[in-house]
Each structure stands twice: as C-alpha cells, then as structure tokens.
Amino acid sequence: MLMRESAEDDVLLDVRDLETHFYGEESVTRALGGVSFQVKKGETLGVVGESGCGKSVTALSILRLLPKLTARTVGGEVRFHGRDLLDLSDREMRKIRGHRIAMIFQEPMTSLNPVYTVGRQIAEAVQIHTNATHSTAMAKAEEMLRLVRIADPERRVNNYPYEMSGGMRQRAMIAMALACSPELLIADEPTTALDVTIQAQILRLIVDLKERTGTAVMFITHDLGVVAETCQRVIVMYAGRIVEQAAVTDLFARPAHPYTQGLMRSVPDPRRGRQRRLPEIPGIVPSLREPIVGCSFAPRCPFAIDICREKTPMLRDVGSSHAAACWRAEEVMGA
Amino acid sequence: MTGPLLKVENLTKHYPLGSGIFKKSIPVIRAVEDVTFSVEAGETLCIVGESGCGKSTIARLLMRLVEPTGGRVLIDGTDIAGLKKDALHAWRRRMQMVFQDPYSSLNPRLTAGQIITEPVENFERLSRKQRNALAADLLQKVGMSPEMMHRLPSELSGGQRQRLGIARALALKPSLIIADEAVSALDVSVQAQILNLLLDLQQQMGIAFVFISHDLGVVEHIAHRVAVMYLGRIVELAPSEALFAKPVHPYTEALIAAAPVPDPTRVRLEVPLEGEMPSPINPPKGCAFHPRCPLAIERCRIEVPPLVPMADGRVVACHVRAPAERQMQPTHVDLQLGH
Numbered sequence: 301m302l303m304r305e306s307a308e309d310d311v312l313l314d315v316r317d318l319e320t321h322f323y324g325e326e327s328v329t330r331a332l333g334g335v336s337f338q339v340k341k342g343e344t345l346g347v348v349g350e351s352g353c354g355k356s357v358t359a360l361s362i363l364r365l366l367p368k369l370t371a372r373t374v375g376g377e378v379r380f381h382g383r384d385l386l387d388l389s390d391r392e393m394r395k396i397r398g399h400r401i402a403m404i405f406q407e408p409m410t411s412l413n414p415v416y417t418v419g420r421q422i423a424e425a426v427q428i429h430t431n432a433t434h435s436t437a438m439a440k441a442e443e444m445l446r447l448v449r450i451a452d453p454e455r456r457v458n459n460y461p462y463e464m465s466g467g468m469r470q471r472a473m474i475a476m477a478l479a480c481s482p483e484l485l486i487a488d489e490p491t492t493a494l495d496v497t498i499q500a501q502i503l504r505l506i507v508d509l510k511e512r513t514g515t516a517v518m519f520i521t522h523d524l525g526v527v528a529e530t531c532q533r534v535i536v537m538y539a540g541r542i543v544e545q546a547a548v549t550d551l552f553a554r555p556a557h558p559y560t561q562g563l564m565r566s567v568p569d570p571r572r573g574r575q576r577r578l579p580e581i582p583g584i585v586p587s588l589r590e591p592i593v594g595c596s597f598a599p600r601c602p603f604a605i606d607i608c609r610e611k612t613p614m615l616r617d618v619g620s621s622h623a624a625a626c627w628r629a630e631e632v633m634g635a
Numbered sequence: 636m637t638g639p640l641l642k643v644e645n646l647t648k649h650y651p652l653g654s655g656i657f658k659k660s661i662p663v664i665r666a667v668e669d670v671t672f673s674v675e676a677g678e679t680l681c682i683v684g685e686s687g688c689g690k691s692t693i694a695r696l697l698m699r700l701v702e703p704t705g706g707r708v709l710i711d712g713t714d715i716a717g718l719k720k721d722a723l724h725a726w727r728r729r730m731q732m733v734f735q736d737p738y739s740s741l742n743p744r745l746t747a748g749q750i751i752t753e754p755v756e757n758f759e760r761l762s763r764k765q766r767n768a769l770a771a772d773l774l775q776k777v778g779m780s781p782e783m784m785h786r787l788p789s790e791l792s793g794g795q796r797q798r799l800g801i802a803r804a805l806a807l808k809p810s811l812i813i814a815d816e817a818v819s820a821l822d823v824s825v826q827a828q829i830l831n832l833l834l835d836l837q838q839q840m841g842i843a844f845v846f847i848s849h850d851l852g853v854v855e856h857i858a859h860r861v862a863v864m865y866l867g868r869i870v871e872l873a874p875s876e877a878l879f880a881k882p883v884h885p886y887t888e889a890l891i892a893a894a895p896v897p898d899p900t901r902v903r904l905e906v907p908l909e910g911e912m913p914s915p916i917n918p919p920k921g922c923a924f925h926p927r928c929p930l931a932i933e934r935c936r937i938e939v940p941p942l943v944p945m946a947d948g949r950v951v952a953c954h955v956r957a958p959a960e961r962q963m964q965p966t967h968v969d970l971q972l973g974h
C-alpha cells in the first residue's frame with residue numbers, strides 16, 4: 301500500500317480522495333481531483349506545487365472554510381483522530397477549528413479584522429478556547445507578539461492591522477494561531493512576507509512548539525529552502541492532484557516527477573549568471589474546467605509519450621516511502 | 636537630458652502612534668529616516684531588510700500614497716510634491732506599483748479583466764474588443780489562462796491574485812515599476828516565468844524597477860544594485876555582485892548568512908541575529924544595529940554612522956567597517972575583510 305506502512309495510531313490526519321469543486325455561472329472548476337495524504341503525530345509535512353494547484357483549497361477543505369455558496373467538497377474523507385471532519389455539525393467543527401487544528405492563512409488581511417486592534421484579536425482567540433479573563437488574555441497576546449519577534453509588544457497590541465507592516469501582520473496571525481497550542485497547525489505560506497532572519501526565527505518558533513507540545517504541522521510553502529530545512533516529508537501537487545510524495549532528502553536527491561524536477565531547476569542560482577533568463581517550465585497549468593484526459597502535466601512535459609496523453613498515471617511506489625504519479629518515473633529519476 | 640529617472644533625497648516618514656491627548660508628547664514610529672538613493676532608466680534597484688524596516692513605506696512615498704515628513708522625491712528632476720493635477724496624472728502613467736498585499740489592493744467587485752484594463756482606461760477609451768484583447772494578453776504573459784478574466788479576485792488563488800497585480804502594473808507600459816514583494820507568493824517555476832518576463836521587458840522597453848524583496852536568491856538574480864535597510868535607514872548600498880561577494884555592513888553579513896538553502900543535506904548557520912528586536916518607536920541611540928552587532932564599539936552607542944563611500948562604488952554606514960576618517964588606523968577589521 302502506498303505510504304501507509306506506519307501504524308494507524310501514529311496518524312493524526314488522514315485525508316482520502318478529497319474532491320472539491322467550485323461552481324461558476326456556466327462552469328465547474330475541479331480544484332481538487334482526489335487528494336490523499338496523511339499527517340503523522342508530531343511530524344512536519346511540506347506541501348509544494350505550482351500557483352493555483354490547490355494547496356490552499358486543500359487546507360480550506362480540511363477545515364471546512366470554503367465559500368458556502370460557490371464551493372463544495374463533493375467526495376472524500378478527512379479523518380482527524382479517526383473521525384471524519386466532513387461529517388461533523390457546524391458546531392462541532394467550530395470547536396475543532398482554532399483549538400485542536402489552527403490555521404495560518406496565506407493572506408493575513410483575509411483573516412485579521414481591520415476594525416479591531418491586533419491585541420484584541422489575539423486575546424479573543426485565547427479566550428475562545430480557555431476561560432482566561434480579559435486581562436490574562438491581553439497579557440498572553442502581548443507575550444505572543446514578543447515570541448514572534450515584534451518589538452515593543454506592549455504598544456503594538458494596540459495597533460490596528462493597517463498600522464503594521466506586511467510581515468508584522470503575518471507574524472500577528474502566527475501569534476494568534478500558536479496561542480492555543482493546537483494539535484495540528486496548518487500553515488499556508490506563513491513566512492512569505494518575512495525576511496530571512498525573521499523567517500529563521502519564526503521557523504524555529506514553530507519547531508520549538510512542535511517539540512514542546514507535539515504539534516504536527518502541515519506546511520504549505522513555495523520556498524524549497526524552507527522545505528529542505530523544516531519538513532520530514534513532502535507532497536508535491538499539480539493541477540489538483542498529488543503527483544509526488546517522498547521523504548525530504550529523497551525528493552531533493554532524486555525527484556521522480558518531471559514537474560518536481562522542473563521546479564528544482566527554476567530556483568535562481570547565481571552560479572548560472574545574473575540577469576539572465578531563468579530556466580522555466582514552459583506553458584501554463586491546464587484549465588480545471590474540463591476533465592483532464594491522461595496526465596495533466598503532459599502538455600508541458602519533456603518526457604511525455606503517447607500513453608501520457610491517454611491514461612492518467614496513478615500515484616505508485618518508486619522507492620521506499622517515495623511515490624510518484626508518472627508513467628516514466630524510473631527514467632525521470634535516472635535523468 | 637541625462638540624470639537619474641528617480642531621485643530620492645533625505646526621505647523621512649514618521650507615523651504618529653495612537654492618539655495621545657497631549658499633542659507634543661505623541662510618540663512616533665520612525666518608519667523611514669533620511670533615505671537617499673537614485674535609480675537610472677532601465678536599472679533595477681532592490682531594497683532588502685528586516686520586516687518592518689520601512690520598505691513598503693518607501694514604496695508608498697514614491698507613489699505619493701503617503702506624504703513624507705521630510706525630504707523629496709524627484710522624477711526626471713521634478714519634485715513630485717509640487718505636481719499639479721495634470722502633471723500628476725501624466726506622471727502616474729509612467730510609474731506603477733505592485734502592492735505587497737494583493738488581497739487588499741485589488742477591488743473585490745471588479746473582475747480580473749476590469750482590474751487589468753482600468754488603469755489604461757483612465758487615459759484612453761477602449762472598445763470592448765480592445766479591452767478583452769488587452770486583458771487576455773496580459774493574463775497570458777503572467778502565466779494565467781485568459782478565461783480567468785471573468786473571475787473576481789476572491790475566486791483566484793493567492794499567487795494568481797499576485798500575478799493579477801503584476802499584469803495591472805504592466806498594462807500602461809510604465810517606465811518605472813515599484814514592486815513590493817511582487818513575487819513572494821509564487822512557486823519557483825511561476826516565479827521564474829515572471830522574472831523572465833520582467834527582464835525581457837526591461838531589455839525591450841528600458842523599464843526601471845524598484846524591487847522590494849526578502850528573497851535574496853531573487854535579488855541576487857535581478858538586481859543591478861541593492862540597498863540594505865535597517866530600522867528605517869539605508870546601511871549599505873552596493874552593486875549587486877559586490878554585495879553578495881563581500882557584504883561589508885555587519886547586518887548585511889548576517890542577512891546573507893541567514894538565507895535558507897534548498898538542500899536538505901546542508902545545515903545553515905544556526906541562529907542569525909540574536910538579541911532583542913529593535914523598535915522604530917524607541918530606536919537605539921547611535922547606530923541602531925549596535926545592540927545586536929558583534930563588532931560594536933563604544934562610539935556605536937553614541938554616534939549615528941554616516942554613509943561612507945568605499946572604493947568599489949558602494950556606500951556603508953558603519954563606524955568599524957567604514958570609518959569616516961580615512962586616516963583611521965587599519966585594525967583587525969581589515970584582517971576580517973581580507974578573506
């Protein structure tokens with residue numbers, strides 16, 4: 301069986317065949333076309349993939365935070381401690397969110413309320429899940445801001461989101477998510493707005509939290525450097541599916557999917573010369589409006605052969621704890 | 636006419652902090668402090684520095700979205716503060732910005748197509764056909780499918796929204812683009828596409844960029860010159876190659892050492908920059924970096940180091956590594972730099 305060798309009770313989150321669609325006026329966008337993966341207790345799972353491939357939608361589907369009117373998870377299961385979150389009532393789901401599973405959103409302004417101070421918002425997050433008094437919660441908010449390396453936290457608690465820089469807002473949101481020591485932290489590009497020194501400190505904060513409380517982390521990021529440094533396992537998504545999953549060292553040493561390979565080659569490398577064109581993966585992602593026949597990467601794939609355009613490759617083992625959805629994975633790994 | 640396209644002189648911005656009742660005691664956030672630089676046509680100047688050090692504030696000052704507390708911004712030698720309505724309108728056509736936060740900078744009620752064509756329509760009428768063609772072309776250029784022109788910003792992924800902001804900035808074919816973390820949400824393959832696009836446009840049309848980014852890999856790739864900021868001030872400004880080959884300011888050095896490497900078998904130098912975060916409300920006296928600087932000497936606690944020009948064309952503000960007095964004795968510093 302694929303990557304399921306670990307004992308079931310190690311598994312905190314088990315996502316199976318998750319399918320999510322968006323309904324437009326005259327079309328359906330199949331954002332997730334059957335996504336399966338597991339997050340084990342205490343591990344950090346990296347999620348990478350091309351912009352628009354469904355990383356955020358995966359996170360929002362797990363937490364059931366999709367727009368109610370236009371989106372629906374039409375299939376699959378999201379088992380958390382063995383219970384399918386998709387079966388829970390809204391009330392039960394609210395108790396899990398922000399408490400046992402916390403999320404750091406990709407764009408801070410989507411989740412920070414512009415009319416309340418940052419301190420008040422963090423304090424509220426604390427109060428929802430503990431019976432802390434207002435002043436204890438505010439003190440905790442201040443402490444959390446200090447932890448995420450915001451200077452002058454005693455004054456900054458009174459800042460409105462617009463009074464903070466982009467990276468400070470992102471850190472305020474991280475503070476909010478960490479305030480309740482969740483069992484699972486879903487972090488969607490949590491360090492995109494941060495310079496490398498603060499990024500390193502925030503990553504260390506997350507690692508510390510993990511070590512102290514055993515929090516598992518699902519880390520969505522496009523930064524391969526961050527993946528290399530923080531994750532044990534990685535899943536690679538393309539056009540609404542998982543195309544590769546592997547231990548982090550295997551993924552970097554021997555990527556088995558042509559998309560992953562292209563991704564690694566696109567990292568700017570000064571040794572190849574400055575101000576030159578970077579290697580890119582030619583073409584764009586397929587439209588998710590029409591069902592895709594064959595391999596979704598075929599139009600851009602240098603390895604594509606006839607079978608790729610006819611039959612969809614399924615995720616299959618290509619090494620121990622290494623799986624890829626590619627007809628020619630073995631040759632790709634050798635290339 | 637020669638001279639730089641953009642010239643920034645002693646630019647300063649203080650934000651009042653909260654609403655103090657006693658006017659004169661209102662504390663301020665010193666977001667930008669006495670910043671001077673220039674950008675030539677066709678040049679890329681990158682700005683890097685710690686979160687909260689004032690990069691976006693500079694961008695907003697350049698676009699005249701906030702008024703400076705002091706200093707001037709000159710475009711082709713003209714102070715933008717003095718521009719009257721018509722001149723301002725004409726100038727806006729030449730200068731576009733990509734905002735750090737795509738979510739709040741895109742009108743949520745307009746479709747992607749409308750967002751892209753709106754700046755052009757401020758200057759000329761477009762037929763429906765022209766509008767669609769323009770939107771489709773620009774969406775494709777940023778790697779998105781033209782069918783997305785009918786979507787609202789909320790119906791796009793984070794990276795797609797960011798690319799929409801880039802497409803909008805390109806629509807007017809400006810001569811200067813201020814890009815604030817414009818590729819931060821993009822995976823490396825799409826990022827490569829966008830950077831290639833920007834490099835192509837720079838070569839074809841001579842666009843200049845002020846490119847704010849925390850991604851040193853990107854900066855090293857595209858920058859001609861790099862300005863390093865710390866707590867509102869420029870502490871080092873150097874040709875890109877020189878900066879990455881040999882950072883001189885201790886903060887630049889720490890920054891470059893802290894960059895994550897996409898290789899799980901390499902362990903990077905642990906714990907860059909210990910010490911309390913500096914506050915722009917109560918900046919440390921003297922050199923703002925002194926509480927965290929391994930080289931700090933007594934003088935650093937007292938005097939703000941001036942930017943001193945060095946032989947290889949860079950300027951550095953550091954008492955130890957770029958002492959203002961040339962006659963200062965060569966010290967251990969030279970030994971440290973001589974590797």
Ligand SMILES: Nc1ncnc2c1ncn2[C@@H]1O[C@H](COP(=O)(O)OP(=O)(O)OP(=O)(O)O)[C@@H](O)[C@H]1O
Pocket residue numbers: 322323329331349350351352353354355356357358367370406588789790791792793794795820822
């Ligand atoms: N509300 C919506 N209506 C229609 N389509 C949507 C909606 N939200 C997202 N999508 C589409 O679903 C796909 C997956 O989006 P998602 O936000 O998960 O991408 P992502 O992998 O997080 O990308 P990024 O790295 O750019 O954030 C995208 O193609 C996007 O355009």
Ligand SMILES: Nc1ncnc2c1ncn2[C@@H]1O[C@H](COP(=O)(O)OP(=O)(O)OP(=O)(O)O)[C@@H](O)[C@H]1O
Pocket residue numbers: 462463464465466467468493494495650651664665666685686687688689690691692693735915
């Ligand atoms: N409208 C505002 N009102 C009050 N303070 C502000 C405002 N905008 C920015 N600031 C403050 O100015 C300082 C500089 O912010 P700025 O957004 O320029 O930083 P930045 O370098 O862009 O940081 P980041 O990398 O996190 O985006 C911060 O301390 C911030 O809190």
Ligand code: SF4
Pocket residue numbers: 557558559595596597598599601602603604605608613625626627628629
């Ligand atoms: S299945 Fe074929 S087209 Fe798809 S990634 Fe593999 S080689 Fe390329």
Ligand code: SF4
Pocket residue numbers: 884885886922923924925926928929930931932935940952953954955956
């Ligand atoms: S002036 Fe002093 S404190 Fe500042 S960077 Fe130089 S050595 Fe360090």
Ligand SMILES: [Mg+2]
Pocket residue numbers: 355356357406488792793794
């Ligand atoms: Mg996303």
Ligand SMILES: [Mg+2]
Pocket residue numbers: 465466467690691692735815
């Ligand atoms: Mg900013």
